[in-house]
Amino acid sequence: xxxxxxxxxxxxxxxxxxxxxxxxxxxxxxxxxxxxxxxxxxxxxxxxxxxxxxxxxxxxxxxxxxxxxxxxxxxxxxxxxxxxxxxxxxxxxxxxxxxxxxxxxxxxxxxxxxxxxxxxxxxxxxxxxxxxxxxxxxxxxxxxxxxxxxxxxxxxxxxxxxxxxxxxxxxxxxxxxxxxxxxxxxxxxxxxxxxxxxxxxxxxxxxxxxxxxxxxxxxxxxxxxxxxxxxxxxxxxxxxxxxxxxxxxxxxxxxxxxxxxxxxxxxxxxxxxxxxxxxxxxxxxxxxxxxxxxxxxxxxxxxxxxxxxxxxxxxxxxxxxxxxxxxxxxxxxxxxxxxxxxxxxxxxxxxxxxxxxxxxxxxxxxxxxxxxxxxxxxxxxxxxxxxxxxxxxxxxxxxxxxxxxxxxxxxxxxxxxxxxxxxxxxxxxxxxxxxxxxxxxxxxxxxxxxxxxxxxxxxxxxxxxxxxxxxxxxxxxxxxxxxxxxxxxxxxxxxxxxxxxxxxxxxxxxxxxxxxxxxxxxxxxxxxxxxxxxxxxxxxxxxxxxxxxxxxxxxxxxxxxxxxxxxxxxxxxxxxxxxxxxxxxxxxxxxxxxxxxxxxxxxxxxxxxxxxxxxxxxxxxxxxxxxxxxxxxxxxxxxxxxxxxxxxxxxx
Numbered sequence: 001x002x003x004x005x006x007x008x009x010x011x012x013x014x015x016x017x018x019x020x021x022x023x024x025x026x027x028x029x030x031x032x033x034x035x036x037x038x039x040x041x042x043x044x045x046x047x048x049x050x051x052x053x054x055x056x057x058x059x060x061x062x063x064x065x066x067x068x069x070x071x072x073x074x075x076x077x078x079x080x081x082x083x084x085x086x087x088x089x090x091x092x093x094x095x096x097x098x099x100x101x102x103x104x105x106x107x108x109x110x111x112x113x114x115x116x117x118x119x120x121x122x123x124x125x126x127x128x129x130x131x132x133x134x135x136x137x138x139x140x141x142x143x144x145x146x147x148x149x150x151x152x153x154x155x156x157x158x159x160x161x162x163x164x165x166x167x168x169x170x171x172x173x174x175x176x177x178x179x180x181x182x183x184x185x186x187x188x189x190x191x192x193x194x195x196x197x198x199x200x201x202x203x204x205x206x207x208x209x210x211x212x213x214x215x216x217x218x219x220x221x222x223x224x225x226x227x228x229x230x231x232x233x234x235x236x237x238x239x240x241x242x243x244x245x246x247x248x249x250x251x252x253x254x255x256x257x258x259x260x261x262x263x264x265x266x267x268x269x270x271x272x273x274x275x276x277x278x279x280x281x282x283x284x285x286x287x288x289x290x291x292x293x294x295x296x297x298x299x300x301x302x303x304x305x306x307x308x309x310x311x312x313x314x315x316x317x318x319x320x321x322x323x324x325x326x327x328x329x330x331x332x333x334x335x336x337x338x339x340x341x342x343x344x345x346x347x348x349x350x351x352x353x354x355x356x357x358x359x360x361x362x363x364x365x366x367x368x369x370x371x372x373x374x375x376x377x378x379x380x381x382x383x384x385x386x387x388x389x390x391x392x393x394x395x396x397x398x399x400x401x402x403x404x405x406x407x408x409x410x411x412x413x414x415x416x417x418x419x420x421x422x423x424x425x426x427x428x429x430x431x432x433x434x435x436x437x438x439x440x441x442x443x444x445x446x447x448x449x450x451x452x453x454x455x456x457x458x459x460x461x462x463x464x465x466x467x468x469x470x471x472x473x474x475x476x477x478x479x480x481x482x483x484x485x486x487x488x489x490x491x492x493x494x495x496x497x498x499x500x501x502x503x504x505x506x507x508x509x510x511x512x513x514x515x516x517x518x519x520x521x522x523x524x525x526x527x528x529x530x531x532x533x534x535x536x537x538x539x540x541x542x543x544x545x546x547x548x549x550x551x552x553x554x555x556x557x558x559x560x561x562x563x564x565x566x567x568x569x570x571x572x573x574x575x576x577x578x579x580x581x582x583x584x585x586x587x588x589x590x591x592x593x594x595x596x597x598x599x600x601x602x603x604x605x606x607x608x609x610x611x612x613x614x615x616x617x618x619x620x621x622x623x624x625x626x627x628x629x630x631x632x633x634x635x636x637x638x639x640x641x642x643x644x645x646x647x648x649x650x651x652x
Contacts, residue, residue, distance in 0.1 A: 001501045005049065006056065007640040011634030012059030016043055019062045020626035031614040035205025037067035038614050039197055067197040073608040078211045080601045082277040085212040087594040089282030091587075093160065094290050097586040101294070101580045104464045108301075110578050111145040114138050114559040122433050123553035125320070132428035139327070143421050144301050150418035153295045160283055160291070161247075161257040167213055167280045168247040170257060171236075174210040178203060179242040182225040185451050186240075189224050215277025221333065231274035234261050245270075251339035252363075253410050256287065284514055290586060297359040299331065299417025301565065301575050306330040306352040306421055308564045309556065310485065315433030316455040316552030317543055321469050324432025324552070331420035333413040334396060344401030349394055354569055356393030361409040364396065366403035373411075401552075404412065407432060429609050433556075434549035437471065437524050440539050447533035451477070453551060454526040454540065461523025471542035473499075477528070479536040482507060485528075487520060487550075490539060 007439045010033040019041045030036040042063045048055035081236040118138035121131045181203040190195040203226060210216055210228070216236065219227045236243055245265050250258035251269070257485040259270045259280075259513055306328035316324040333349040347364060351357060360377035364384070371384035373391055388397040394413045425431070465472050476490035483505050488496035500520055505511055513530045515521035526540055543549055 005056070005089040006256070006643065007637060009057065010633050010636030010640055011062065012046065013636060014630060016041070016060045016062055017626045017630035017633055019065075020622065021630065023065055024622045024626060027614045028137050028616065028619050031616055035201050035208065035610040036614070037069050037197070037201055037204075039065050039067050040425060041065055058407040064194055065197060067201065068612045069200075070608070073604070073611055076604045077601070077608050078208060080597065080604045081104070081208065082211045082215045084594070084597045084601045085279045086215075086277050086282040086285075087590060087597050089279035090286045091590045091594045091614050092284070093156065093286045094583065094587045094590055096644070097153070097290065097294060098583050100149065101583055107580070108145055108149060108151060108560035108575060109322055110535065111134055111138075111142045112560070112573055112576070115142040116557060119553060119557045121562075122431060123550045123557050125186075126433040126550040126553055127547045129428050131317075132319075132431045132433075135431060136426065136428055139423050142326075143423055146298070146418040146421050148401075150295065153291065153298070153420075157255065157287070157291060157295075157309045160287060164257045164259070164280065164283055165247040167283070168245045171210060171280070172211050172242070174206050174213070175236045175244075178206050178210070178226065178228060178237045179240050183240040184239070185224055191226070195224075211278060213278045214275055230272050231261075234270065235263070252408065253336055254339070263484065271345040285632065290583065292361070295412045295418075296361065296412070296581060297575065297579050299414035299419070300357050300359045301572055301579075302415055302417035302421040303331055303357065304354045304565050304575075305572050307351070308562075310424075312552065312556050312559060313432050314459055315435075317434040317436040317526040317546060317549070318432045319429040319547055321466060321544065321546075323436055325430065326424040327431075329420070329422035329424045331414075331417045333411060334416050336410040336639075338408045338410070341407040341409075343404035345406045345407060345409075346354070346399040346401050347411070348399040349411050349413065350397075351393060352395040352412055353393035354389055354484075355564055357413055358392045358566075359414055360392070360415075361415070362391070362394070363408055365408040367405055368578055369405075403572050431553075433553035434541050434543055434546040436540055436546075437502075437526075438543040438546060439526055440541075442539075445533070445536040447479070447482070447529055447531050447536045448552075449479070449530040449532035449538075451540075452527040452529075453537040454524050456524045456552075458523035459520070463522035463524070469544045471540070472520075473497075474542070475540040477513065477540070479505070479532045479534055481534045482532055483530070486613075487513070487516070490541075505532065507605035521561055561591075583602065 023039050023041050027038050030340045042065070043060050044063045046058040046061050050056050051215070099325055104110070115135075116136045118131075118135040122128070122135050125131050181199060185196055185199050185203065187198060207218060207226070214230055217229045219229075221227060221239070225239050225403045226237070227235065227239070230236050234243075243261065244264060246260045246267065247257045248260070250256050252258075254587075259272070259275060261270050262268075267519065273289065275281050275284055292431075307330050310326045310328055310330060313324040313327045318324060330351075333351055335347050335349050336383065339345070345366070358375070358377065360375050363374045363376060365372050365374070373382045373384055373396070374380070375392070382391055384396070388395050390396070392413075394411065396411065435454065436459065437456060439451045439454050441451055451582070463472055473489035473491045476488040476496045477485055477487060478492070478496075480502075485503050485505050486501040487503065489499055490496050500516065503516055505528065507530065509529070513520075513526045513528060514524060524540075528538070553605045560573070561571055563570055563574075565572060570578065582585075
């Protein structure tokens with residue numbers, strides 16, 4: 001062996017130790033850099049030299065610098081983080097709605113209670129104008145509360161649309177940066193065995209950031225580039241090319257932003273259900289699973305309250321002796337024609353049975369010459385054979401025009417219920433607290449039979465005229481014996497006209513007079529009971545000057561606890577409590593999942609960092625080790641130098 005061989009060995013040791021020091025210093029400098037993976041030098045022996053005495057080593061070589069990367073651990077972190085971002089975005093939104101609805105002062109419950117307390121005050125003193133004015137004031141307060149709640153829901157929707165737009169902008173930016181890094185990596189990685197570690201870390205960090213915006217899948221290509229996919233396999237990045245997403249008002253519903261995918265000059269809307277995970281998925285799911293339902297169900301309560309209160313108000317009589325009119329302005333359904341429709345069809349919708357309203361939206365679509373109605377809450381489909389068609393209390397009609405294949409319409413029966421609710425009367429005298437009919441027994445009756453005060457069922461019946469103080473005809477009920485009676489038109493009491501005779505009467509039961517087993521139906525019902533004698537008579541007439549009558553006010557007050565919502569399954573307050581309970585349960589579940597996911601992210605991150613992260617204590621030890629190796633290699637060079645000097649001395 002020559003001194004040159006020893007010198008080469010020492011020099012290789014110096015280079016290897018220096019590479020170790022550089023790599024260790026790089027690790028220390030990037031200990032707090034997000035996405036950085038610890039790097040280490042991989043050393044190998046140089047090819048030995050064959051001599052007659054055997055193989056002698058020629059020193060060390062640095063083969064490559066590797067980063068401590070585990071696809072399994074990094075993917076585990078990605079999966080945990082995308083779900084954490086999803087839950088965090090969902091939790092931020094739903095917590096605001098939960099606080100809004102459940103607030104004991106700003107929620108709907110206090111206003112409902114105050115309104116019906118005012119109705120009860122009118123029932124207590126029906127002739128009191130101040131009590132009637134207070135009822136109108138409380139009605140307006142109730143309307144304002146509905147509108148305020150709805151306005152905050154709309155504000156939440158508007159803010160969410162902006163967040164969706166901002167998130168899409170961030171996705172596009174991250175996708176473009178990944179594409180740029182793909183190109184840099186391809187240029188830098190001339191030798192596949194020498195990976196550009198820092199560029200790979202930057203790309204992985206961008207993928208992690210993108211994955212927190214929306215769940216992505218990735219495939220590493222043979223050339224080292226990374227392809228990124230979202231949704232149902234839409235390519236976001238391939239090689240050095242990035243494809244763009246866009247956000248804007250949906251063609252199906254301009255109030256909501258939709259996400260579209262642009263490729264090869266074509267823009268295709270993406271199904272929101274395919275964009276899972278990340279903050280974008282959380283926003284979209286919050287909108288469809290919480291916000292839409294809350295706004296629709298709040299509107300449903302407003303519509304049912306307005307219609308049922310109006311229906312009962314119509315059956316009463318006001319201070320002027322006129323029949324009751326609308327108390328509330330009843331909101332109407334909203335029909336939105338898809339912006340991509342090519343036909344001329346115009347669809348209209350009315351709420352024909354408010355008790356049957358579900359709080360769902362519907363999509364009416366035309367394909368292959370057939371109409372199909374889809375209830376969006378559960379995707380139940382109904383084939384529409386002709387118009388008009390009533391489903392779930394909503395009557396749908398083709399108002400005009402014709403549809404082309406692919407045309408669709410969004411029908412929202414209740415979405416604007418809280419927004420469009422209003423008070424229809426301003427004059428307190430028009431509050432219909434009294435009943436428009438009055439019954440009386442003749443003073444000469446010998447039997448113990450009695451007649452009820454009567455219940456009005458339909459003031460559109462011909463018996464009720466538009467002239468205040470009239471009932472056509474006024475009725476005389478005359479008993480012909482203990483078990484039969486006749487009904488007369490009592491317009492002329494001196495000579496009543498027979499309407500129906502020989503009607504059976506059961507003294508031991510309650511007998512409904514109108515409608516009778518015969519043809520009589522005057523839009524009200526009275527009942528007879530007790531033992532009657534021949535010649536006993538009763539009259540039914542208009543409740544003229546009945547200003548102190550509170551019968552209709554009592555029926556209006558009873559609506560507070562009546563089961564009028566959801567096909568007669570719950571009351572106004574019960575329906576609102578269901579909204580509050582549902583949102584509260586969802587918010588609590590999301591919060592629990594979010595807390596658990598935070599812990600999972602921490603666990604997976606710790607596991608990943610224990611493998612890939614920089615341990616400063618370990619790096620400090622490496623510094624000492626490589627320093628000593630450098631010094632030792634320097635000593636080898638010093639010995640080689642002395643040997644070389646000795647050789648030179650031989651020839652001097």
